[in-house]
Amino acid sequence: MALLQIAEPGMSTAPHQHKLAIGIDLGTTNSLVATVRSGMSTVLHDKEGHALLPSVVHYREDGGIDVGYVAQAQQSLDPHNTIISAKRFMGRGLKDVGDTVQLPYQFIDTPGMVQIQTRAGIKSPVEISAEILKVLKQRAEHALGGELAGAVITVPAYFDDAQRQATKDAARLAGLNVLRLLNEPTAAAVAYGLDNAAEGVYVIYDLGGGTFDVSVLRLSKGVFEVLATNGDSALGGDDFDRRIFCWILEQAKLAPISPEDTRQLLTKSREAKEWLTDHAEARITSLLKNGELVDLTLTSSKLKELTQHLIAKTLAPIKKALRDAGLSIEDVKGVVMVGGATRMPQVRHAVAEFFGQDPLTNLDPDKVVALGAAIQANVLAGNRGEDDLLLLDVIPLSLGLETMGGLAERIIPRNATLPVARAQDFTTFKDGQTAMSIHVVQGERELVSDCRSLARFELRGIPPMAAGAARIRVTFQVDADGLLSVSAREQTSGVEAHIVVKPSYGLSEDEIINMLETSFKSAETDKQARALQEARVDSQRLLEAITAALAKDGALLSEKEKQIIVEKMQALAELAKTENHHAIHDAVEALNLATEEFAARRMDASVRQVLAGQDLKTLEL
Amino acid sequence: MSAAAAKASPFESAPLLRSRRLWIDSLMHKNHFELFGLPERFAIDLQALDQLYRKIQGEVHPDRFAAGSSAERLKSMQLATAANEAYQTLKNPTSRARHLLQLKGVETEEDSNTAMPADFLMLQMEWREAIEEAVAASDIDALDELLSETRKTTRQLQQQLHAQLDEADATLAAAETVRKLSFIDKVQADIGHAISKLQDA
Numbered sequence: 001m002a003l004l005q006i007a008e009p010g011m012s013t014a015p016h017q018h019k020l021a022i023g024i025d026l027g028t029t030n031s032l033v034a035t036v037r038s039g040m041s042t043v044l045h046d047k048e049g050h051a052l053l054p055s056v057v058h059y060r061e062d063g064g065i066d067v068g069y070v071a072q073a074q075q076s077l078d079p080h081n082t083i084i085s086a087k088r089f090m091g092r093g094l095k096d097v098g099d100t101v102q103l104p105y106q107f108i109d110t111p112g113m114v115q116i117q118t119r120a121g122i123k124s125p126v127e128i129s130a131e132i133l134k135v136l137k138q139r140a141e142h143a144l145g146g147e148l149a150g151a152v153i154t155v156p157a158y159f160d161d162a163q164r165q166a167t168k169d170a171a172r173l174a175g176l177n178v179l180r181l182l183n184e185p186t187a188a189a190v191a192y193g194l195d196n197a198a199e200g201v202y203v204i205y206d207l208g209g210g211t212f213d214v215s216v217l218r219l220s221k222g223v224f225e226v227l228a229t230n231g232d233s234a235l236g237g238d239d240f241d242r243r244i245f246c247w248i249l250e251q252a253k254l255a256p257i258s259p260e261d262t263r264q265l266l267t268k269s270r271e272a273k274e275w276l277t278d279h280a281e282a283r284i285t286s287l288l289k290n291g292e293l294v295d296l297t298l299t300s301s302k303l304k305e306l307t308q309h310l311i312a313k314t315l316a317p318i319k320k321a322l323r324d325a326g327l328s329i330e331d332v333k334g335v336v337m338v339g340g341a342t343r344m345p346q347v348r349h350a351v352a353e354f355f356g357q358d359p360l361t362n363l364d365p366d367k368v369v370a371l372g373a374a375i376q377a378n379v380l381a382g383n384r385g386e387d388d389l390l391l392l393d394v395i396p397l398s399l400g401l402e403t404m405g406g407l408a409e410r411i412i413p414r415n416a417t418l419p420v421a422r423a424q425d426f427t428t429f430k431d432g433q434t435a436m437s438i439h440v441v442q443g444e445r446e447l448v449s450d451c452r453s454l455a456r457f458e459l460r461g462i463p464p465m466a467a468g469a470a471r472i473r474v475t476f477q478v479d480a481d482g483l484l485s486v487s488a489r490e491q492t493s494g495v496e497a498h499i500v501v502k503p504s505y506g507l508s509e510d511e512i513i514n515m516l517e518t519s520f521k522s523a524e525t526d527k528q529a530r531a532l533q534e535a536r537v538d539s540q541r542l543l544e545a546i547t548a549a550l551a552k553d554g555a556l557l558s559e560k561e562k563q564i565i566v567e568k569m570q571a572l573a574e575l576a577k578t579e580n581h582h583a584i585h586d587a588v589e590a591l592n593l594a595t596e597e598f599a600a601r602r603m604d605a606s607v608r609q610v611l612a613g614q615d616l617k618t619l620e621l
Numbered sequence: 622m623s624a625a626a627a628k629a630s631p632f633e634s635a636p637l638l639r640s641r642r643l644w645i646d647s648l649m650h651k652n653h654f655e656l657f658g659l660p661e662r663f664a665i666d667l668q669a670l671d672q673l674y675r676k677i678q679g680e681v682h683p684d685r686f687a688a689g690s691s692a693e694r695l696k697s698m699q700l701a702t703a704a705n706e707a708y709q710t711l712k713n714p715t716s717r718a719r720h721l722l723q724l725k726g727v728e729t730e731e732d733s734n735t736a737m738p739a740d741f742l743m744l745q746m747e748w749r750e751a752i753e754e755a756v757a758a759s760d761i762d763a764l765d766e767l768l769s770e771t772r773k774t775t776r777q778l779q780q781q782l783h784a785q786l787d788e789a790d791a792t793l794a795a796a797e798t799v800r801k802l803s804f805i806d807k808v809q810a811d812i813g814h815a816i817s818k819l820q821d822a
Contacts, residue, residue, distance in 0.1 A: 417708075480701075606680040611673065
């Protein structure tokens with residue numbers, strides 16, 4: 001009963017326990033994990049001292065899986081089974097991936113998300129990404145010496161709902177408790193802003209391996225308010241490599257080459273690009289499988305010429321983001337460079353020229369996202385320090401519904417601050433119509449066929465009425481992760497349909513469970529053990545949260561109300577010692593239900609306190 | 622449309638939706654001024670609004686409850702959503718006036734009431750023509766100039782709203798001013814689209 005004593009008001013609470021929380025930058029080219037230790041955000045290294053983990057997964061002949069540098073070494077030798085840049089395929093169909101000719105993979109055009117044929121079987125990008133996350137999780141557990149309370153995973157700001165959902169699924173497969181999906185430029189702004197005590201409007205220019213993001217933020221007293229975001233989720237350092245690769249093919253007049261040679265020349269291209277950051281020219285030599293020798297010299301001015309259009313492609317999104325934010329270039333106090341590709345001098349020059357000021361590069365562009373994610377993870381895990389950090393982020397792309405004539409009707413506009421909910425009423429088109437199809441789309445284009453299809457569902461059981469008489473309210477809710485749920489309700493009869501958007505792009509719940517089971521070797525006892533473990537973790541989290549809440553705000557409850565909650569807590573604490581995960585789960589639900597009113601009162605009270613100085617008659621939240 | 626989407630669509634034959642717009646602030650049935658403890662006036666202290674918004678989000682935002690119970694997380698999402706809605710409604714002068722009128726029981730009827738004074742309609746037509754000409758000539762500067770011209774009119778109308786709502790109780794006149802502002806908001810959005818289209822080209 002020690003647990004319940006600390007819930008009594010007026011008594012001292014348990015000493016604050018530091019939760020282990022990590023921030024993960026799941027990058028196209030490289031991934032990193034960071035944590036806050038002794039108040040400092042630090043990147044965690046592997047045993048060899050590497051901070052970066054190349055986002056490469058190799059399915060070995062003996063059935064094993066390598067991730068990182070070991071896998072990277074295999075990319076030219078075993079290209080079909082060595083998957084790089086899997087992030088490019090997350091939540092993407094084959095037609096979205098585009099230029100697959102230069103990629104040495106055997107793609108399978110499965111509905112929703114593309115999959116890749118490897119010797120270990122057909123792999124979804126979600127499973128491949130999960131392998132990377134598992135390694136980072138192990139690295140963190142090893143370095144921190146304990147169970148992780150949770151992780152913040154970063155995603156490109158311009159990722160749509162399907163790509164975000166895929167990322168969250170990958171984390172789940174890797175056994176991570178996701179505290180939040182955080183936009184990469186926002187994470188970078190946190191690391192940069194806190195380090196430099198920055199105030200004012202900042203632009204984050206984030207050119208990664210495979211994605212480009214630009215975010216416009218207003219920083220003020222620990223509040224990071226995203227005003228607008230834009231980007232291109234298929235533009236990054238990889239494209240610069242590919243330009244060089246094409247130039248090599250052209251210069252060396254090479255006939256179609258093998259996947260192994262393609263991979264090798266792409267690697268040489270990347271090395272040449274990196275070399276040219278500090279040098280005027282790069283020599284590219286490679287002996288191909290057929291004995292042919294490639295020996296070329298690429299100058300930095302040639303590279304600039306080859307990639308000019310790629311850099312120009314990053315400027316249009318900046319203009320759009322500034323326009324959406326209602327700001328002009330003169331309003332921008334600083335530009336922060338993020339992503340390895342911003343090391344290229346021609347990128348820095350172009351950005352400096354555009355903004356009329358030198359970009360800020362004092363933080364390592366490879367690490368800044370992970371460092372910011374770790375700071376946010378620390379806050380979310382409840383290790384709240386003195387600095388009241390608050391992130392107000394936005395949804396990158398408009399959400400809407402298909403209406404008559406294949407047109408997209410916008411419900412939530414892009415750059416709306418999260419969380420956001422909107423509703424709109426629709427009506428029936430035909431007399432006696434009893435069902436209505438609801439097609440959820442994301443994008444800025446007018447035609448549904450130009451937008452991303454997120455989900456379709458149907459509202460059935462509408463009572464037959466004359467056309468136009470039914471009143472169907474469709475509500476969109478986007479949570480703090482940027483993930484959407486949609487519900488529809490016929491107002492006169494109360495017929496309801498609800499979905500968390502997922503089906504048409506992304507994995508179904510069944511697929512996820514299947515993958516989880518496969519990855520845990522599926523023995524029934526293992527499943528039971530896992531379910532029990534999860535239920536116990538849930539109950540522990542909930543008991544801790546309510547204990548802390550009672551200690552702080554117990555006075556908001558009457559003795560009787562408190563007694564009811566305490567009894568439910570005791571019941572749960574007792575059940576958590578048993579092996580019955582169903583019973584534990586039910587007790588968790590019961591306790592959640594019993595504390596709803598308490599949660600509402602606590603939040604109303606804290607809002608009242610904020611407004612205490614205001615002339616406030618009633619507060620009806 | 623991808624083959625996958627076509628296949629996943631057994632509802633293709635179901636009749637498509639017809640939309641009927643519904644203003645969101647009427648949907649929420651909330652007094653956004655009350656939420657921030659601000660007086661129900663058109664002229665408000667925007668700086669105070671900014672500060673109060675941030676303070677409230679600092680208390681209720683889901684990030685504050687990531688480690689909380691699911692009851693707390695749900696409540697937090699509802700309150701943070703309401704705070705965002707209220708802030709956006711009050712920050713924008715047109716939606717602030719529309720909300721203020723709704724609190725007074727007057728609907729602005731932007732979709733149904735399109736009757737406008739002749740001089741305002743003339744101004745509309747002039748602007749539309751100017752946009753077309755500028756687009757045809759790919760003249761971004763002309764569009765920018767047009768944008769600042771429309772903004773002047775916007776400011777005049779906002780002055781009128783202040784007089785109509787705060788100094789008098791001329792709600793019907795104010796409703797017409799809101800309808801005018803909605804018109805101009807659309808023109809400005811169209812100019813914005815035209816500029817970004819030309820910039821992309």
